[in-house]
Amino acid sequence: MSSTLTQGILQELNQIRLLDPHSHINPLAAASRNLTDILGYHYYTELVHSAGIPREAIEAPGIDPRQRCERIVAGLPQIQNTVQYSWFQEICREFFGFEEPTIEPRNWERLYDSAQRVLDQPDWEAKVIERSQLEGVFLTNDFDDPLEGFDTEFYVPCLRTDELVFKISNPAVRGRFQSATGSNPASARELRTGLAALFQRFVSRGARACAISLPPDFTPEPIPDAQADILLEKLARGLPLDPSGLRRLSQAIFWTIASLCDEYRLPFDLMIGVNRQVYPAGVFQGQDLFDSRCSLFPYAGLFRAFPRVAFPISVLSVGLNQELVAYSWIFPNVIAHGHWWYANIPAFILADCRARLQAVPETKQIGYYSDMYKLEFALPKFSMYRRILATALAEDFVIGRGWSEERAVALGRTVLRGNVERVFPGLGK
Amino acid sequence: MSSTLTQGILQELNQIRLLDPHSHINPLAAASRNLTDILGYHYYTELVHSAGIPREAIEAPGIDPRQRCERIVAGLPQIQNTVQYSWFQEICREFFGFEEPTIEPRNWERLYDSAQRVLDQPDWEAKVIERSQLEGVFLTNDFDDPLEGFDTEFYVPCLRTDELVFKISNPAVRGRFQSATGSNPASARELRTGLAALFQRFVSRGARACAISLPPDFTPEPIPDAQADILLEKLARGLPLDPSGLRRLSQAIFWTIASLCDEYRLPFDLMIGVNRQVYPAGVFQGQDLFDSRCSLFPYAGLFRAFPRVAFPISVLSVGLNQELVAYSWIFPNVIAHGHWWYANIPAFILADCRARLQAVPETKQIGYYSDMYKLEFALPKFSMYRRILATALAEDFVIGRGWSEERAVALGRTVLRGNVERVFPGLGK
């Protein structure tokens, strides 16, 4: 058994201070205020809902945090096998000193109270950052986020563009676009001017990336300005677009954003393959699913068109990860990026991680990001990844290829930390 | 090496008495009469045919069992590597005391004779049930099965609906439908009345599930009664339907059956992804294959429409299993169900099993079913699964998560036995 070796490598990996290249942290409320903030993470609400807790019980309006916590806890016994539950257990042990082997209806209240004492500390945010060895956390910012009131060197802005690409026909979004940019998007030129203003503002506030999540059937394609003009003008006049018009408009905006990534030298994070609202009766953020019939092939034209733009790609299936391995080994501007959402499970991570380490240039893969909404999750999620990474390094490189332990750790450092700085340059300045 | 640990867990799993939630047992002839009944399982005939034995040799009309056995045995040396062969070897060792390492042309006759002595025992059925620790076996019953002459508490009826959904245009099937239900399916209303009569009869005879296998391109959708009426009336008048009409009629019947599952509180087992008759020159039951370009996405509307119906889902590919993991973690009424047919191979089972244990609520996954045609197969097939389950529990939970052995065994018990009772309630009453 290679466990001593794996433990040795893990110990070294555990020393590495982290830059987390993708999260949903609200920098104005980054840490949890109570246990419910932690247990309210969609992984728990959706899993306990799946195991039988009604959505209404969890999402009742006006429900107080303690009561909500109790209701979520009621479903924990059914999900204790899941790795997501294990993150929660690790948080409770590491941060709140909770040593019992499970958290359940009979013991949650004591936990709730001890958690409260910890979370109430005025310097808790700083403490959890220190304990989690975080040196920077990327955000996911709405296009009209003021980006103010926080340290943008630590909380790195990232322009999230889903709304721009897929919701521009919504008058509210158009209104916010006009407020944020001063441009009324009634033509391709005005749209681009407005988008450029957003890029300008984000970059001036230290943004290091642009990001978007995409449905399995999205096909990036350039759309002639003349066509986009017609579509945008229709919208400006309050007329609806048919599905094909909406699709072409999304393509036009997406392509324009890619060209601005080129102009402003921002990597464009693509998160590929999610269908939204597949289960609309599900809990908040627990309604989307993926479709394995998805390929990177439709993205090849994008990668060719913008050779200077780095595209860190996240995928949801093992099958698509195999394509991603091949694409990042062939295209200089394609980067394999973390282990996203439904693929963020040890069985899938290990398979995906091994394939990347074996076949993608070491400088072209970013090991992991937390995707977290609250700071407390960096610790257990990165821990999980580091254990898997240590296993792959021990088995495939030290044992399988005869590498020294030091060399294996150096490779680990490159994918875990070095490449975040390499792909998103300018960090920490 | 974790082998002592794995063995310890396996020993505990081996104590668990089984409910087998899906088989093709004929309860009037459940045990094998001779070795040929065992070796005539389609896994052997198709594998030896694939390895070179002509179909005609195996399926010659009038061939006697001993001769047929000899012809299948002729192909065994080419398939001794397969796990399917290993089931046969285990049956011969465990039930017939055959200790040689292989079965082949030089030694099969002695085996045939000793098997005969065992199988000829008048209480063999009871003995094999006891040795296999079976406490119940689900059947696969034709819609017009009389369901008589057997103990429905042990041999649990299950309404198989493939013929109803996909063959209703066949006059013979329509005739049997009318005989079985008293309804002539010439309208949506009559169809539903007849189907309800089937459900009534099955439920009154202790049925615990409805089941169907579906091709990769099937799309569940409700069809308005008015449309179904036109199609059914055409059929009633002896007119043919075009492919699109046939497809819509299948959708209409499928949806009606789902609504009856709701009404009669029966889980609806969906076995998704098989193309029939891909190799029509193959041996009996050795002609179907799967298509990996298949998704659960088209089923989302069904899961939404019938939130009270439990849908235990079986799939054939590792890619689709990854979707199934996500769907059973999100949809309360989706259950991951066993390891079906082409996916029933250790390499695939282990990958699928690990992912489910790591990410699906423990109450929402049924570990295994035998899919057997003869009782003798429960023992080796469940043995294979238990070894894999023990490996996953040992490595991922005891070693990987620090669980006690007892706790890991309890999780094993839940997926192997407890969830069969949970998903198909009313068993054993």
Add this chain to the structure above:
Amino acid sequence: MSSTLTQGILQELNQIRLLDPHSHINPLAAASRNLTDILGYHYYTELVHSAGIPREAIEAPGIDPRQRCERIVAGLPQIQNTVQYSWFQEICREFFGFEEPTIEPRNWERLYDSAQRVLDQPDWEAKVIERSQLEGVFLTNDFDDPLEGFDTEFYVPCLRTDELVFKISNPAVRGRFQSATGSNPASARELRTGLAALFQRFVSRGARACAISLPPDFTPEPIPDAQADILLEKLARGLPLDPSGLRRLSQAIFWTIASLCDEYRLPFDLMIGVNRQVYPAGVFQGQDLFDSRCSLFPYAGLFRAFPRVAFPISVLSVGLNQELVAYSWIFPNVIAHGHWWYANIPAFILADCRARLQAVPETKQIGYYSDMYKLEFALPKFSMYRRILATALAEDFVIGRGWSEERAVALGRTVLRGNVERVFPGLGK
């Protein structure tokens, strides 16, 4: 840990002399002339290009080998994690006695010179063949290859048909066809006559296989001669074909070739799933990628139509490999063939290899081929495969099934060597 067992099995597998059933060796220049021939393998040029080396640097016209080597070496530090790099390292250690743990800008020149001394030996080709334990190497021959000047018993001709199927509309290809066959392909009959002449010539020169690589959307189908006549006549008159006409013509030629494989008793190697020119700005041979949305289902009609033709199938994705496992277990004429290109990575090979060993008749799988362009690659590539095969045999058969080590080695010998002779009969005569 099973390492002693695995090592023992590996030692036995290492004694097996090899027939390599697929390569791109030029038999008139089979061995490398200098280190650049080795490092010019597309795996290295594409990986270092992906890691940042401009294509122009590597492919500058008139660049001398030593300079080209230096430029490729500049990218090696970024790809030392890859298994492809490890092949290079193994070549340098085993053939050139280079013992340093890495090859990089600081030490490559010494290596270049020692390699030169080895490669300059007049009997180097014989030496590398002996060291690599090769007893035969299949080639990939253009249809108009003269097949002269080499020992066709060792370098086994194989008729590659991509150009015929997909480029027949190109006047240059048509011209070469006419020169090689004496037939002007202006009708289905003339086409078939010409193709038959190619088969005749190849078979008379010892060819053992016909081969083709196919895009993911190719659908084999017979085309009536009358249709093919119209298309061929159009081409003969210098008129262009529309995409659908080109597609039908490809189908017609492909089907004719399959029928000639039947007539001339040649296996037809199908390499399924590659899109050409996905990244046309990439290095030579580093421009193609696969699409995971691919199935063997469209090939079922071909397998049915030519039951006497053996179809060794290569695939590029784990998902398609799972289909291949099922197809080779059902269709007598489908053979699982090696681990191709993007799937030729240990993480994928191990998964694919295990599934095949567990579920496909042992006589219906060919373990590995080198796909090499230069002889030096047989050694590290087959070594990689043998280590993986030893692991699978040790874990799944000796430990998992209680087989003796000898029996496991025998299974290894069958898939590594025996089946090459079985599937491509007449070798070594």
